[in-house]
Amino acid sequence: MVQALGLATTPRASQDALTVPSERGVQSLFTDTAPATTQQAAAAALFFKTHIPLKSWTATEWRKQPHSDTSFLTPEVTFLGRSNSGKSSLLNAILLNPTLCRVGPKPGKTTTMHAWALGPHDPKTKGARKGWQGDIEPKLTVLDMPGYGHGSQRDWGEEIMKYLTTRRQLRRAFVLVNPAHGMKKQDLQMLELLRRHTIPHQLIATKCDHDSVKRLPELLFEIQNQIKSHFGSGKAGPLLLTINDILAVAGLGDGQANKRVKASHMRGLSDVRWAVLRAAGLEEYAMALFANGGLPPKKKSAQAVQPATEDESKDEENIMAHPDFRSFIPRDAPEDGPNSEENIRALPETRRFTPSAPTETRTTTPAIQPTASSTKAAQQSKIRSIQTANERRVPSTEYPVRRNPPTPETGAQVSEASQPPNIGIGIDELMAMVTTPEDVRRAKDKRMQTGGRVRGPRASRQRLGRT
Numbered sequence: 001m002v003q004a005l006g007l008a009t010t011p012r013a014s015q016d017a018l019t020v021p022s023e024r025g026v027q028s029l030f031t032d033t034a035p036a037t038t039q040q041a042a043a044a045a046l047f048f049k050t051h052i053p054l055k056s057w058t059a060t061e062w063r064k065q066p067h068s069d070t071s072f073l074t075p076e077v078t079f080l081g082r083s084n085s086g087k088s089s090l091l092n093a094i095l096l097n098p099t100l101c102r103v104g105p106k107p108g109k110t111t112t113m114h115a116w117a118l119g120p121h122d123p124k125t126k127g128a129r130k131g132w133q134g135d136i137e138p139k140l141t142v143l144d145m146p147g148y149g150h151g152s153q154r155d156w157g158e159e160i161m162k163y164l165t166t167r168r169q170l171r172r173a174f175v176l177v178n179p180a181h182g183m184k185k186q187d188l189q190m191l192e193l194l195r196r197h198t199i200p201h202q203l204i205a206t207k208c209d210h211d212s213v214k215r216l217p218e219l220l221f222e223i224q225n226q227i228k229s230h231f232g233s234g235k236a237g238p239l240l241l242t243i244n245d246i247l248a249v250a251g252l253g254d255g256q257a258n259k260r261v262k263a264s265h266m267r268g269l270s271d272v273r274w275a276v277l278r279a280a281g282l283e284e285y286a287m288a289l290f291a292n293g294g295l296p297p298k299k300k301s302a303q304a305v306q307p308a309t310e311d312e313s314k315d316e317e318n319i320m321a322h323p324d325f326r327s328f329i330p331r332d333a334p335e336d337g338p339n340s341e342e343n344i345r346a347l348p349e350t351r352r353f354t355p356s357a358p359t360e361t362r363t364t365t366p367a368i369q370p371t372a373s374s375t376k377a378a379q380q381s382k383i384r385s386i387q388t389a390n391e392r393r394v395p396s397t398e399y400p401v402r403r404n405p406p407t408p409e410t411g412a413q414v415s416e417a418s419q420p421p422n423i424g425i426g427i428d429e430l431m432a433m434v435t436t437p438e439d440v441r442r443a444k445d446k447r448m449q450t451g452g453r454v455r456g457p458r459a460s461r462q463r464l465g466r467t
Protein backbone atom coordinates (compact mmCIF):
# COMPACT_ATOMS: atom_id res chain seq x y z
CA MET A 1 0.00 0.00 0.00
CA VAL A 2 2.87 2.29 0.72
CA GLN A 3 3.81 2.12 -2.91
CA ALA A 4 0.24 2.62 -3.97
CA LEU A 5 0.31 5.83 -1.98
CA GLY A 6 3.12 7.04 -4.14
CA LEU A 7 5.78 7.16 -1.45
CA ALA A 8 9.36 7.14 -2.56
CA THR A 9 10.17 3.72 -1.24
CA THR A 10 12.25 2.63 -4.21
CA PRO A 11 15.86 2.60 -3.06
CA ARG A 12 18.06 4.74 -5.22
CA ALA A 13 19.60 2.41 -7.75
CA SER A 14 23.32 3.02 -7.86
CA GLN A 15 23.74 1.64 -11.38
CA ASP A 16 21.24 3.42 -13.52
CA ALA A 17 21.64 3.29 -17.26
CA LEU A 18 21.62 7.04 -17.47
CA THR A 19 23.25 9.11 -14.80
CA VAL A 20 21.89 12.53 -14.05
CA PRO A 21 23.79 15.34 -12.40
CA SER A 22 23.59 15.33 -8.66
CA GLU A 23 20.69 17.64 -8.04
CA ARG A 24 19.62 16.60 -4.64
CA GLY A 25 21.47 19.31 -2.76
CA VAL A 26 18.36 21.38 -2.31
CA GLN A 27 15.56 19.15 -1.20
CA SER A 28 12.01 20.00 -1.89
CA LEU A 29 10.17 20.65 1.28
CA PHE A 30 6.50 19.96 1.92
CA THR A 31 6.29 17.40 -0.79
CA ASP A 32 3.08 15.50 -0.88
CA THR A 33 4.11 14.46 -4.32
CA ALA A 34 7.06 12.22 -3.71
CA PRO A 35 10.33 13.57 -5.10
CA ALA A 36 11.46 11.85 -8.26
CA THR A 37 13.32 8.62 -7.67
CA THR A 38 16.65 8.18 -9.43
CA GLN A 39 14.94 6.25 -12.21
CA GLN A 40 12.24 8.83 -12.63
CA ALA A 41 14.82 11.61 -12.61
CA ALA A 42 16.77 9.79 -15.30
CA ALA A 43 13.61 9.15 -17.32
CA ALA A 44 12.67 12.82 -17.08
CA ALA A 45 16.17 13.91 -18.12
CA LEU A 46 16.00 11.50 -21.05
CA PHE A 47 12.60 12.83 -22.09
CA PHE A 48 13.89 16.40 -22.21
CA LYS A 49 17.01 15.26 -24.00
CA THR A 50 15.11 13.43 -26.71
CA HIS A 51 12.25 15.91 -27.13
CA ILE A 52 13.56 19.05 -28.67
CA PRO A 53 11.74 22.37 -28.25
CA LEU A 54 10.45 24.09 -31.35
CA LYS A 55 8.80 27.46 -31.13
CA SER A 56 5.11 26.80 -31.42
CA TRP A 57 3.62 30.26 -31.05
CA THR A 58 4.29 33.60 -29.45
CA ALA A 59 2.32 36.50 -28.06
CA THR A 60 -1.36 36.25 -28.92
CA GLU A 61 -1.05 33.56 -31.58
CA TRP A 62 -2.56 30.99 -29.24
CA ARG A 63 -5.97 32.37 -30.09
CA LYS A 64 -5.53 31.61 -33.77
CA GLN A 65 -4.94 27.88 -33.40
CA PRO A 66 -7.89 26.03 -34.82
CA HIS A 67 -9.51 23.53 -32.51
CA SER A 68 -8.98 20.79 -35.06
CA ASP A 69 -5.25 21.33 -34.80
CA THR A 70 -3.47 18.45 -33.04
CA SER A 71 -1.73 21.01 -30.86
CA PHE A 72 -5.11 21.62 -29.30
CA LEU A 73 -4.68 18.32 -27.51
CA THR A 74 -1.05 18.76 -26.58
CA PRO A 75 -0.82 19.29 -22.83
CA GLU A 76 0.62 22.60 -21.75
CA VAL A 77 2.40 23.81 -18.65
CA THR A 78 3.29 27.38 -17.95
CA PHE A 79 5.73 29.24 -15.75
CA LEU A 80 4.48 32.33 -14.00
CA GLY A 81 6.04 34.68 -11.50
CA ARG A 82 7.21 38.16 -10.83
CA SER A 83 9.72 39.70 -13.21
CA ASN A 84 13.23 38.48 -12.54
CA SER A 85 12.04 35.48 -10.53
CA GLY A 86 13.97 33.16 -12.84
CA LYS A 87 11.28 31.74 -15.14
CA SER A 88 13.28 31.86 -18.35
CA SER A 89 16.39 30.54 -16.63
CA LEU A 90 14.44 27.61 -15.25
CA LEU A 91 12.99 26.82 -18.66
CA ASN A 92 16.41 26.93 -20.26
CA ALA A 93 17.70 24.60 -17.59
CA ILE A 94 14.95 22.03 -17.80
CA LEU A 95 14.94 22.09 -21.59
CA LEU A 96 18.73 21.71 -21.63
CA ASN A 97 19.23 24.72 -23.85
CA PRO A 98 20.92 27.74 -22.24
CA THR A 99 20.03 30.08 -25.10
CA LEU A 100 16.41 29.15 -25.73
CA CYS A 101 14.72 31.88 -23.71
CA ARG A 102 16.20 35.31 -23.23
CA VAL A 103 17.54 35.82 -19.77
CA GLY A 104 18.79 39.00 -18.17
CA PRO A 105 19.60 40.54 -14.84
CA LYS A 106 17.06 43.35 -15.30
CA PRO A 107 13.36 42.70 -14.70
CA GLY A 108 11.19 42.66 -17.79
CA LYS A 109 13.47 40.66 -20.08
CA THR A 110 10.68 38.46 -21.41
CA THR A 111 8.09 40.70 -22.96
CA THR A 112 5.65 38.27 -24.49
CA MET A 113 4.44 34.69 -24.19
CA HIS A 114 6.60 32.06 -25.88
CA ALA A 115 5.37 28.52 -26.37
CA TRP A 116 7.79 25.69 -27.05
CA ALA A 117 6.44 22.43 -28.36
CA LEU A 118 8.51 19.44 -27.36
CA GLY A 119 8.53 16.69 -29.94
CA PRO A 120 10.86 13.84 -30.82
CA HIS A 121 12.08 15.43 -34.04
CA ASP A 122 15.56 15.85 -35.38
CA PRO A 123 16.81 19.25 -34.18
CA LYS A 124 18.73 19.84 -37.40
CA THR A 125 16.19 18.88 -40.04
CA LYS A 126 13.19 19.38 -37.79
CA GLY A 127 11.85 16.30 -39.51
CA ALA A 128 11.49 12.74 -38.33
CA ARG A 129 14.26 11.28 -36.26
CA LYS A 130 15.97 8.06 -37.09
CA GLY A 131 14.51 5.14 -35.19
CA TRP A 132 11.35 7.03 -34.21
CA GLN A 133 9.15 5.63 -36.98
CA GLY A 134 8.29 9.05 -38.25
CA ASP A 135 6.85 10.28 -34.97
CA ILE A 136 7.34 14.03 -34.69
CA GLU A 137 4.18 14.81 -32.82
CA PRO A 138 4.71 17.25 -29.94
CA LYS A 139 4.07 15.64 -26.60
CA LEU A 140 4.14 18.72 -24.45
CA THR A 141 4.13 22.51 -24.74
CA VAL A 142 5.94 24.66 -22.20
CA LEU A 143 5.40 28.36 -21.91
CA ASP A 144 7.66 31.17 -20.87
CA MET A 145 5.64 34.12 -19.67
CA PRO A 146 6.54 37.73 -19.11
CA GLY A 147 6.76 38.45 -15.42
CA TYR A 148 4.27 40.48 -13.49
CA GLY A 149 5.04 43.20 -10.96
CA HIS A 150 7.95 45.60 -11.17
CA GLY A 151 9.27 46.13 -14.69
CA SER A 152 6.49 44.27 -16.43
CA GLN A 153 4.40 45.32 -19.40
CA ARG A 154 1.07 47.04 -19.07
CA ASP A 155 -0.75 44.55 -21.28
CA TRP A 156 0.46 41.61 -19.21
CA GLY A 157 -2.65 41.22 -17.14
CA GLU A 158 -5.26 41.23 -19.81
CA GLU A 159 -3.69 38.87 -22.29
CA ILE A 160 -2.37 36.36 -19.82
CA MET A 161 -5.54 36.45 -17.82
CA LYS A 162 -7.40 35.50 -20.99
CA TYR A 163 -4.93 32.75 -21.70
CA LEU A 164 -5.07 31.32 -18.20
CA THR A 165 -8.81 31.35 -17.96
CA THR A 166 -9.62 29.95 -21.36
CA ARG A 167 -6.84 27.56 -22.23
CA ARG A 168 -8.28 24.10 -21.80
CA GLN A 169 -5.11 22.16 -22.40
CA LEU A 170 -3.28 24.00 -19.63
CA ARG A 171 -2.38 21.26 -17.17
CA ARG A 172 -0.44 23.14 -14.53
CA ALA A 173 0.89 26.61 -13.84
CA PHE A 174 4.15 26.72 -11.95
CA VAL A 175 4.38 29.87 -9.87
CA LEU A 176 7.95 30.92 -9.23
CA VAL A 177 8.78 32.77 -6.06
CA ASN A 178 12.10 33.99 -4.78
CA PRO A 179 12.03 32.87 -1.15
CA ALA A 180 14.35 35.70 -0.16
CA HIS A 181 11.57 38.09 -1.17
CA GLY A 182 8.70 35.95 0.07
CA MET A 183 5.18 36.03 -1.30
CA LYS A 184 4.38 39.49 -2.61
CA LYS A 185 0.89 40.84 -3.05
CA GLN A 186 0.99 40.00 -6.74
CA ASP A 187 1.96 36.39 -6.02
CA LEU A 188 -0.95 35.97 -3.66
CA GLN A 189 -3.27 37.56 -6.21
CA MET A 190 -1.97 35.14 -8.79
CA LEU A 191 -2.71 32.21 -6.49
CA GLU A 192 -6.19 33.61 -5.97
CA LEU A 193 -6.70 33.76 -9.68
CA LEU A 194 -5.48 30.21 -10.16
CA ARG A 195 -7.68 28.94 -7.37
CA ARG A 196 -10.68 30.84 -8.55
CA HIS A 197 -10.42 29.20 -11.93
CA THR A 198 -9.30 25.87 -10.44
CA ILE A 199 -6.17 25.86 -12.53
CA PRO A 200 -3.75 23.27 -11.12
CA HIS A 201 -0.69 25.01 -9.81
CA GLN A 202 2.46 24.44 -7.86
CA LEU A 203 5.00 26.72 -6.25
CA ILE A 204 8.67 26.69 -7.11
CA ALA A 205 11.15 28.52 -4.91
CA THR A 206 13.93 29.88 -7.11
CA LYS A 207 17.45 31.22 -6.61
CA CYS A 208 17.88 29.08 -3.51
CA ASP A 209 21.63 29.22 -4.03
CA HIS A 210 21.88 32.74 -2.65
CA ASP A 211 22.55 33.54 0.96
CA SER A 212 18.95 32.63 1.55
CA VAL A 213 19.76 28.96 1.10
CA LYS A 214 20.91 28.63 4.70
CA ARG A 215 17.59 29.92 5.84
CA LEU A 216 15.66 27.99 3.18
CA PRO A 217 13.50 25.84 5.47
CA GLU A 218 12.63 28.93 7.48
CA LEU A 219 11.85 30.92 4.33
CA LEU A 220 9.69 28.19 2.86
CA PHE A 221 7.75 27.91 6.11
CA GLU A 222 7.28 31.64 5.94
CA ILE A 223 5.88 31.32 2.41
CA GLN A 224 3.54 28.61 3.55
CA ASN A 225 2.39 30.70 6.50
CA GLN A 226 1.78 33.67 4.25
CA ILE A 227 -0.39 31.54 2.02
CA LYS A 228 -2.23 30.04 4.95
CA SER A 229 -2.94 33.37 6.57
CA HIS A 230 -3.98 34.88 3.25
CA PHE A 231 -6.45 32.19 2.34
CA GLY A 232 -7.48 31.08 5.78
CA SER A 233 -9.03 27.71 6.29
CA GLY A 234 -12.55 28.40 5.12
CA LYS A 235 -14.02 27.29 1.85
CA ALA A 236 -10.62 27.49 0.20
CA GLY A 237 -9.45 24.68 2.46
CA PRO A 238 -9.71 21.75 0.07
CA LEU A 239 -8.07 23.71 -2.68
CA LEU A 240 -5.02 24.29 -0.50
CA LEU A 241 -4.12 20.75 -1.43
CA THR A 242 -3.21 21.88 -4.89
CA ILE A 243 -0.13 23.69 -3.70
CA ASN A 244 1.04 21.24 -1.14
CA ASP A 245 4.48 20.93 -2.48
CA ILE A 246 6.97 23.67 -2.99
CA LEU A 247 9.82 22.62 -5.20
CA ALA A 248 13.15 24.36 -4.77
CA VAL A 249 15.70 25.13 -7.49
CA ALA A 250 19.07 26.79 -7.40
CA GLY A 251 22.05 27.70 -9.48
CA LEU A 252 20.18 28.35 -12.70
CA GLY A 253 21.67 31.73 -13.43
CA ASP A 254 24.64 33.88 -12.65
CA GLY A 255 23.25 37.31 -13.35
CA GLN A 256 24.66 37.35 -16.88
CA ALA A 257 22.45 36.86 -19.86
CA ASN A 258 22.83 33.65 -21.80
CA LYS A 259 25.92 32.56 -19.98
CA ARG A 260 26.18 28.83 -19.65
CA VAL A 261 25.80 27.72 -16.08
CA LYS A 262 27.58 24.62 -14.87
CA ALA A 263 25.20 21.71 -14.54
CA SER A 264 26.84 20.78 -11.27
CA HIS A 265 25.65 24.07 -9.77
CA MET A 266 22.05 23.36 -10.57
CA ARG A 267 19.79 21.91 -7.95
CA GLY A 268 16.29 20.57 -7.88
CA LEU A 269 15.81 20.30 -11.64
CA SER A 270 14.88 16.63 -11.58
CA ASP A 271 11.92 17.29 -9.37
CA VAL A 272 10.72 20.12 -11.57
CA ARG A 273 11.14 18.01 -14.71
CA TRP A 274 9.25 15.15 -13.14
CA ALA A 275 6.53 17.49 -11.93
CA VAL A 276 6.17 18.84 -15.48
CA LEU A 277 5.83 15.33 -16.87
CA ARG A 278 3.35 14.38 -14.17
CA ALA A 279 1.31 17.47 -14.87
CA ALA A 280 1.15 16.56 -18.54
CA GLY A 281 0.36 12.91 -17.80
CA LEU A 282 3.58 11.81 -19.46
CA GLU A 283 5.14 9.82 -16.62
CA GLU A 284 4.32 6.46 -18.16
CA TYR A 285 5.52 7.59 -21.54
CA ALA A 286 8.80 8.84 -20.06
CA MET A 287 9.36 5.65 -18.08
CA ALA A 288 8.62 3.53 -21.15
CA LEU A 289 11.02 5.67 -23.15
CA PHE A 290 13.64 5.14 -20.49
CA ALA A 291 13.01 1.39 -20.39
CA ASN A 292 13.29 1.31 -24.17
CA GLY A 293 16.74 2.88 -24.12
CA GLY A 294 15.65 6.28 -25.43
CA LEU A 295 13.71 4.91 -28.40
CA PRO A 296 9.99 5.42 -28.79
CA PRO A 297 8.02 3.43 -26.28
CA LYS A 298 6.18 0.58 -27.88
CA LYS A 299 2.62 1.57 -28.57
CA LYS A 300 -0.14 -0.38 -26.90
CA SER A 301 -2.11 -2.50 -29.29
CA ALA A 302 -5.64 -1.44 -30.07
CA GLN A 303 -6.92 -4.37 -28.00
CA ALA A 304 -5.12 -3.04 -24.98
CA VAL A 305 -7.36 0.01 -24.96
CA GLN A 306 -10.10 -1.22 -22.73
CA PRO A 307 -13.38 0.53 -22.22
CA ALA A 308 -13.86 1.89 -18.74
CA THR A 309 -15.33 -0.69 -16.41
CA GLU A 310 -18.08 -0.05 -13.93
CA ASP A 311 -15.58 -0.24 -11.13
CA GLU A 312 -13.73 2.71 -12.53
CA SER A 313 -16.66 4.90 -11.75
CA LYS A 314 -16.26 4.20 -8.07
CA ASP A 315 -14.39 7.31 -7.22
CA GLU A 316 -13.53 6.38 -3.67
CA GLU A 317 -11.73 3.20 -4.73
CA ASN A 318 -10.05 4.96 -7.59
CA ILE A 319 -8.64 7.53 -5.27
CA MET A 320 -7.41 4.93 -2.82
CA ALA A 321 -5.63 3.13 -5.62
CA HIS A 322 -4.32 6.27 -7.19
CA PRO A 323 -0.55 6.58 -6.89
CA ASP A 324 -0.98 10.20 -5.87
CA PHE A 325 -3.26 9.42 -3.02
CA ARG A 326 -0.92 11.34 -0.77
CA SER A 327 -1.94 14.54 -2.52
CA PHE A 328 -5.38 14.24 -1.05
CA ILE A 329 -4.28 14.20 2.56
CA PRO A 330 -5.50 17.37 4.21
CA ARG A 331 -2.84 19.58 5.69
CA ASP A 332 -4.01 18.98 9.22
CA ALA A 333 -4.08 15.22 8.94
CA PRO A 334 -3.01 13.37 12.12
CA GLU A 335 0.64 14.09 12.82
CA ASP A 336 1.61 10.57 13.65
CA GLY A 337 2.32 8.78 10.41
CA PRO A 338 0.02 10.98 8.34
CA ASN A 339 0.51 8.90 5.26
CA SER A 340 -0.43 5.60 6.72
CA GLU A 341 -3.50 4.04 5.25
CA GLU A 342 -5.07 3.67 8.69
CA ASN A 343 -4.80 7.36 9.36
CA ILE A 344 -6.27 8.28 6.03
CA ARG A 345 -9.13 5.88 6.43
CA ALA A 346 -9.66 7.23 9.96
CA LEU A 347 -10.31 10.71 8.60
CA PRO A 348 -13.94 11.74 8.60
CA GLU A 349 -15.55 11.43 5.21
CA THR A 350 -15.88 15.17 4.86
CA ARG A 351 -12.14 15.66 5.27
CA ARG A 352 -11.22 13.32 2.48
CA PHE A 353 -10.68 14.70 -0.94
CA THR A 354 -13.84 14.37 -2.95
CA PRO A 355 -13.36 14.37 -6.66
CA SER A 356 -15.53 16.56 -8.78
CA ALA A 357 -18.74 15.24 -10.14
CA PRO A 358 -18.39 13.08 -13.22
CA THR A 359 -17.44 14.95 -16.31
CA GLU A 360 -19.97 15.28 -19.03
CA THR A 361 -18.06 12.64 -20.99
CA ARG A 362 -18.12 10.01 -18.29
CA THR A 363 -21.88 9.85 -18.18
CA THR A 364 -22.70 10.63 -21.75
CA THR A 365 -19.90 9.22 -23.89
CA PRO A 366 -19.92 5.48 -24.37
CA ALA A 367 -16.50 3.84 -24.45
CA ILE A 368 -15.16 3.90 -27.97
CA GLN A 369 -14.29 0.56 -29.41
CA PRO A 370 -11.35 0.44 -31.74
CA THR A 371 -11.96 -0.70 -35.30
CA ALA A 372 -9.53 -1.98 -37.84
CA SER A 373 -8.19 0.73 -40.17
CA SER A 374 -6.63 0.25 -43.52
CA THR A 375 -3.50 2.38 -43.18
CA LYS A 376 -1.03 2.48 -40.36
CA ALA A 377 -1.27 6.24 -39.97
CA ALA A 378 -5.04 6.11 -39.79
CA GLN A 379 -4.80 3.32 -37.22
CA GLN A 380 -2.38 5.28 -35.10
CA SER A 381 -4.51 8.38 -35.14
CA LYS A 382 -7.53 6.26 -34.29
CA ILE A 383 -5.72 4.77 -31.29
CA ARG A 384 -4.74 8.22 -30.18
CA SER A 385 -8.28 9.51 -30.35
CA ILE A 386 -9.52 6.44 -28.46
CA GLN A 387 -6.91 6.96 -25.78
CA THR A 388 -7.83 10.60 -25.48
CA ALA A 389 -11.50 9.83 -25.30
CA ASN A 390 -11.01 7.11 -22.73
CA GLU A 391 -8.65 9.28 -20.70
CA ARG A 392 -11.36 11.89 -20.52
CA ARG A 393 -13.73 9.35 -19.08
CA VAL A 394 -11.87 9.28 -15.79
CA PRO A 395 -10.69 12.76 -14.95
CA SER A 396 -7.43 13.34 -13.19
CA THR A 397 -8.03 13.12 -9.46
CA GLU A 398 -4.75 14.70 -8.51
CA TYR A 399 -5.99 18.24 -8.75
CA PRO A 400 -9.38 19.76 -9.15
CA VAL A 401 -10.16 19.59 -12.81
CA ARG A 402 -11.13 22.78 -14.53
CA ARG A 403 -14.37 22.49 -16.35
CA ASN A 404 -17.08 24.62 -17.74
CA PRO A 405 -20.05 25.56 -15.59
CA PRO A 406 -22.80 22.93 -15.59
CA THR A 407 -25.03 23.19 -18.59
CA PRO A 408 -28.72 22.38 -18.66
CA GLU A 409 -28.09 20.03 -21.62
CA THR A 410 -25.57 17.75 -19.96
CA GLY A 411 -26.76 18.35 -16.42
CA ALA A 412 -23.15 17.91 -15.29
CA GLN A 413 -22.70 19.26 -11.80
CA VAL A 414 -19.56 20.39 -10.05
CA SER A 415 -19.27 19.14 -6.51
CA GLU A 416 -18.92 21.61 -3.67
CA ALA A 417 -15.39 20.54 -2.91
CA SER A 418 -14.28 21.57 -6.37
CA GLN A 419 -16.15 24.86 -6.39
CA PRO A 420 -13.64 27.68 -6.56
CA PRO A 421 -13.80 29.95 -3.55
CA ASN A 422 -15.57 33.19 -4.19
CA ILE A 423 -12.55 35.44 -4.19
CA GLY A 424 -13.04 38.54 -6.25
CA ILE A 425 -10.27 39.20 -8.72
CA GLY A 426 -10.70 40.26 -12.26
CA ILE A 427 -8.95 42.00 -15.06
CA ASP A 428 -8.99 45.30 -13.17
CA GLU A 429 -7.20 43.82 -10.22
CA LEU A 430 -4.73 42.10 -12.45
CA MET A 431 -4.11 45.31 -14.33
CA ALA A 432 -3.39 46.94 -11.01
CA MET A 433 -0.63 44.38 -10.48
CA VAL A 434 1.18 45.64 -13.52
CA THR A 435 3.72 48.38 -13.13
CA THR A 436 4.01 50.85 -15.96
CA PRO A 437 7.15 52.73 -16.99
CA GLU A 438 5.46 55.82 -15.51
CA ASP A 439 5.22 54.04 -12.19
CA VAL A 440 8.90 53.20 -12.31
CA ARG A 441 9.78 56.81 -13.16
CA ARG A 442 7.60 58.07 -10.33
CA ALA A 443 9.29 55.63 -7.91
CA LYS A 444 12.69 56.92 -9.01
CA ASP A 445 11.62 60.51 -8.46
CA LYS A 446 10.39 59.63 -5.03
CA ARG A 447 13.67 57.95 -4.19
CA MET A 448 15.52 61.05 -5.34
CA GLN A 449 13.41 63.21 -3.11
CA THR A 450 14.14 60.97 -0.18
CA GLY A 451 17.87 61.00 -0.89
CA GLY A 452 18.00 57.52 -2.44
CA ARG A 453 20.60 56.84 -5.10
CA VAL A 454 19.43 56.80 -8.68
CA ARG A 455 21.47 55.55 -11.60
CA GLY A 456 21.12 56.60 -15.19
CA PRO A 457 21.24 59.87 -17.14
CA ARG A 458 19.21 61.77 -14.60
CA ALA A 459 21.66 60.83 -11.83
CA SER A 460 24.66 61.81 -13.96
CA ARG A 461 23.04 65.13 -14.78
CA GLN A 462 22.51 65.64 -11.10
CA ARG A 463 26.11 64.80 -10.29
CA LEU A 464 27.26 67.28 -12.92
CA GLY A 465 24.98 69.89 -11.43
CA ARG A 466 22.92 70.27 -14.60
CA THR A 467 19.51 69.73 -13.08
Ligand SMILES: Nc1nc2c(ncn2[C@@H]2O[C@H](COP(=O)(O)OP(=O)(O)OP(=O)(O)O)[C@@H](O)[C@H]2O)c(=O)[nH]1
Pocket residue numbers: 081082083084085086087088089090102103104105106107108109110111145146147148206207208209210249250251252253254255256257
Ligand atom coordinates in the same frame (compact mmCIF):
# COMPACT_ATOMS: atom_id res chain seq x y z
N1 LIG B 1 22.02 33.13 -8.62
C1 LIG B 1 21.01 32.76 -9.35
N2 LIG B 1 20.58 33.57 -10.31
C2 LIG B 1 19.55 33.17 -11.03
C3 LIG B 1 18.91 31.91 -10.84
N3 LIG B 1 17.92 31.80 -11.75
C4 LIG B 1 17.95 32.92 -12.48
N4 LIG B 1 18.92 33.74 -12.06
C5 LIG B 1 19.26 35.07 -12.60
O1 LIG B 1 18.16 35.92 -12.38
C6 LIG B 1 18.06 36.85 -13.45
C7 LIG B 1 16.65 36.84 -14.01
O2 LIG B 1 16.44 35.61 -14.62
P1 LIG B 1 15.35 35.42 -15.73
O3 LIG B 1 15.31 33.96 -16.03
O4 LIG B 1 15.54 36.35 -16.86
O5 LIG B 1 14.05 35.85 -14.94
P2 LIG B 1 12.57 35.95 -15.51
O6 LIG B 1 11.64 35.56 -14.42
O7 LIG B 1 12.44 35.24 -16.78
O8 LIG B 1 12.45 37.52 -15.72
P3 LIG B 1 11.45 38.29 -16.71
O9 LIG B 1 11.66 37.75 -18.07
O10 LIG B 1 11.86 39.68 -16.56
O11 LIG B 1 10.08 38.08 -16.19
C8 LIG B 1 19.11 36.47 -14.48
O12 LIG B 1 20.19 37.32 -14.33
C9 LIG B 1 19.48 35.05 -14.10
O13 LIG B 1 20.84 34.77 -14.41
C10 LIG B 1 19.39 31.08 -9.81
O14 LIG B 1 18.91 29.98 -9.55
N5 LIG B 1 20.44 31.56 -9.11
Ligand SMILES: [Mg+2]
Pocket residue numbers: 087088089102103109110144145146147
Ligand atom coordinates in the same frame (compact mmCIF):
# COMPACT_ATOMS: atom_id res chain seq x y z
MG1 LIG C 1 11.94 35.78 -18.66
